[in-house]
Amino acid sequence: MTDTQDAVAPDSGTAPDGGKVEIRLENLAKRFPGQDDPAVDDLTMEIPKGEIVILVGPSGCGKTTTMKMINRIIEPTSGRIFLDGEDVTDVNPDQLRRRIGYVIQQIGLFPHVSIANNIATVPKLLGWKKERISERVDELLEMVGMDPGQYRNRYPKELSGGQRQRVGVARAMSADPDVMLMDEPFGAIDPITRDRLQNEFLRLQEQIKKTIIFVTHDIDEAIKMGDRIAILREQSHIAQFDTPERILVNPADDFVADFIGRGASLKRLSLSRVRDVELHQWPTVEQGASHDEVNRLLEGSDKSAVLVLDSERRPVKWVNADHLRRAGDGRPLSELGLPAEAVVQPNATLSDTLNEMLSARYSTAIVVDSSNAYQGIVDIDTINETVRSLRRAEQGRLRGGDDEDEDR
Amino acid sequence: MSDDISWYESFWTYLEFAWQDVLDLGVDHAVVVIISVLIATVTGVALGVLTYRTERPRELVLAVTGTFLTIPSLALFTLLIQLPLLGLGAKSVVVALVMYGLLPIVRNTIVGLREVDSAIVESAQGMGMGRAARLWRIEMPLAWPVVLTGIRVATLLLIGIAAIGAYINGPGLGELIFGASVGSAVALNEVLAGTLGVIVLAILFDFVYVVVTRLTTSKGIR
Ligand SMILES: Nc1ncnc2c1ncn2[C@@H]1O[C@H](COP(=O)(O)OP(=O)(O)OP(=O)(O)O)[C@@H](O)[C@H]1O
Numbered sequence: 001m002t003d004t005q006d007a008v009a010p011d012s013g014t015a016p017d018g019g020k021v022e023i024r025l026e027n028l029a030k031r032f033p034g035q036d037d038p039a040v041d042d043l044t045m046e047i048p049k050g051e052i053v054i055l056v057g058p059s060g061c062g063k064t065t066t067m068k069m070i071n072r073i074i075e076p077t078s079g080r081i082f083l084d085g086e087d088v089t090d091v092n093p094d095q096l097r098r099r100i101g102y103v104i105q106q107i108g109l110f111p112h113v114s115i116a117n118n119i120a121t122v123p124k125l126l127g128w129k130k131e132r133i134s135e136r137v138d139e140l141l142e143m144v145g146m147d148p149g150q151y152r153n154r155y156p157k158e159l160s161g162g163q164r165q166r167v168g169v170a171r172a173m174s175a176d177p178d179v180m181l182m183d184e185p186f187g188a189i190d191p192i193t194r195d196r197l198q199n200e201f202l203r204l205q206e207q208i209k210k211t212i213i214f215v216t217h218d219i220d221e222a223i224k225m226g227d228r229i230a231i232l233r234e235q236s237h238i239a240q241f242d243t244p245e246r247i248l249v250n251p252a253d254d255f256v257a258d259f260i261g262r263g264a265s266l267k268r269l270s271l272s273r274v275r276d277v278e279l280h281q282w283p284t285v286e287q288g289a290s291h292d293e294v295n296r297l298l299e300g301s302d303k304s305a306v307l308v309l310d311s312e313r314r315p316v317k318w319v320n321a322d323h324l325r326r327a328g329d330g331r332p333l334s335e336l337g338l339p340a341e342a343v344v345q346p347n348a349t350l351s352d353t354l355n356e357m358l359s360a361r362y363s364t365a366i367v368v369d370s371s372n373a374y375q376g377i378v379d380i381d382t383i384n385e386t387v388r389s390l391r392r393a394e395q396g397r398l399r400g401g402d403d404e405d406e407d408r
Numbered sequence: 409m410s411d412d413i414s415w416y417e418s419f420w421t422y423l424e425f426a427w428q429d430v431l432d433l434g435v436d437h438a439v440v441v442i443i444s445v446l447i448a449t450v451t452g453v454a455l456g457v458l459t460y461r462t463e464r465p466r467e468l469v470l471a472v473t474g475t476f477l478t479i480p481s482l483a484l485f486t487l488l489i490q491l492p493l494l495g496l497g498a499k500s501v502v503v504a505l506v507m508y509g510l511l512p513i514v515r516n517t518i519v520g521l522r523e524v525d526s527a528i529v530e531s532a533q534g535m536g537m538g539r540a541a542r543l544w545r546i547e548m549p550l551a552w553p554v555v556l557t558g559i560r561v562a563t564l565l566l567i568g569i570a571a572i573g574a575y576i577n578g579p580g581l582g583e584l585i586f587g588a589s590v591g592s593a594v595a596l597n598e599v600l601a602g603t604l605g606v607i608v609l610a611i612l613f614d615f616v617y618v619v620v621t622r623l624t625t626s627k628g629i630r
């Protein structure tokens with residue numbers, strides 16, 4: 001998926017890796033004055049174009065320091081930084097930073113200027129024309145799900161925490177940077193809003209395909225958000241740098257295994273998404289259909305209920321033979337049966353899906369596309385089967401011993 | 409004072425014939441204060457901006473301007489008129505007032521700038537704003553209400569001290585307060601007029617600051 005990017009490397013003549021690597025850190029180190037041990041010691045790492053790479057590790061291990069060396073808020077003591085093959089270790093830092101989106105945990109919106117002007121900061125520094133800036137601001141607000149007419153002229157204090165976070169992300173993307181640095185961007189928010197923002201962000205990333213370095217100390221967030229995860233120990237020594245699947249199934253050592261912690265097989269559910277499993281089909285009817293039609297459908301199917309859809313194929317109700325019998329003829333289907341709850345989109349994780357089912361007390365979840373039209377069903381058996389196969393893979397690893405290590 | 413008219417009747421009669429002079433002196437007073445505050449603001453804000461991020465210079469500036477404020481005003485005036493180029497009159501008064509006005513302005517500039525949330529400054533830096541842009545477009549506007557409070561305090565302080573400037577022939581309402589020969593019939597009236605004038609001036613200035621604060625502080629931080 002990384003090959004479809006057509007971003008042009010500004011200095012691709014010097015790119016030894018053919019431009020596929022967006023960021024390369026070479027022997028990067030930082031020693032703060034007056035400290036015996038370096039905060040970051042000899043870090044070498046490649047971040048592929050268009051991927052989210054998560055830096056995760058215990059507090060004080062050097063995640064933030066590593067990230068801030070990339071946009072040179074902290075100047076490295078030694079080592080080099082390459083962006084798209086271009087050595088940016090010594091270029092003008094202000095110029096460099098305008099090419100890199102930056103979101104920090106505290107968000108850091110400017111309280112004295114409007115939301116529009118917050119988002120317009122970098123475009124203004126780059127000298128864009130007024131109309132272009134205002135178009136871009138509206139476009140970005142829409143992209144993060146905020147109505148421009150309503151929010152453009154507000155001040156940060158007039159937004160909720162979640163909205164501020166969205167504006168922070170929009171602001172970081174204002175000049176369409178290829179690279180984004182995000183330091184615990186969803187850290188200061190309640191778990192429910194965080195979950196929503198994470199999902200929204202993943203959906204956004206599917207379209208924008210930025211190269212993102214994302215710092216967190218929460219392994220669950222890392223597994224959910226990351227295309228790759230770098231688990232760091234103190235001084236930013238890489239304990240393991242791999243896909244979430246492989247880290248969960250094949251932790252490099254005890255440090256990694258400890259860090260992943262218990263409940264790893266449930267965590268694996270956050271690795272599989274609805275779109276990765278096979279959907280079941282279910283008998284459906286339009287809400288205008290007659291009761292006879294529903295009865296015929298139920299007789300011809302092994303399912304005990306039908307799913308009623310509205311004219312745009314959005315799920316409305318579950319209706320079974322009992323409901324029909326009790327209601328008597330003529331009542332529209334939309335007034336019968338049980339509400340169609342536990343609805344998920346294809347990019348939901350199986351763990352989210354299981355959650356939805358449990359809270360609706362259904363054994364099925366309805367899968368809809370982005371316009372909420374019915375696509376299929378995931379049931380609890382599918383989820384169980386996924387857990388079992390992940391567990392089998394893990395047991396295979398344990399029996400297989402060390403000979404898989406080469407492919408790390 | 410005679411017993412047949414009360415002191416306020418006497419004061420009223422005095423004002424009726426002297427209001428034009430009192431008004432002129434009030435304007436002179438205001439002008440001296442405004443000039444001094446402007447100079448103190450430019451100097452004080454500059455000193456604050458130059459030193460707020462480095463400990464030693466910051467402490468030095470605060471110590472020196474703090475010391476100015478502890479010199480008794482009569483002593484300072486007496487010293488200043490000895491200097492060449494200054495001498496008796498408005499120039500020495502302005503120099504003294506600037507010295508007294510510096511501490512509140514420098515102090516509030518430093519405090520205001522240091523109180524700006526470092527996360528905000530870092531996000532500005534992370535977006536590629538240079539040092540100067542960060543200072544003038546982010547830090548100063550956020551520190552501004554505090555800086556302005558410093559300027560306001562300095563102004564009120566100087567309105568009072570400026571009156572003492574009459575001691576070295578400075579312009580302003582102090583002439584009424586210090587010029588009158590003690591015990592004369594008009595003395596009480598003049599002192600009263602001068603004092604009231606200073607108070608009215610202070611109230612007027614304060615009102616102007618309320619308006620200026622509203623007009624120059626972003627809605628986002630009110
Ligand atoms: N400006 C600084 N001056 C001196 N030491 C610093 C500075 N910033 C960080 N350090 C030290 O460097 C080490 C790494 O800090 P860093 O902020 O990168 O950790 P982190 O992995 O981001 O931790 P957390 O998860 O708590 O945010 C720590 O030991 C910290 O004390």
Ligand SMILES: [Mg+2]
Nearest residue numbers: 063064065183
């Ligand atoms: Mg950190």
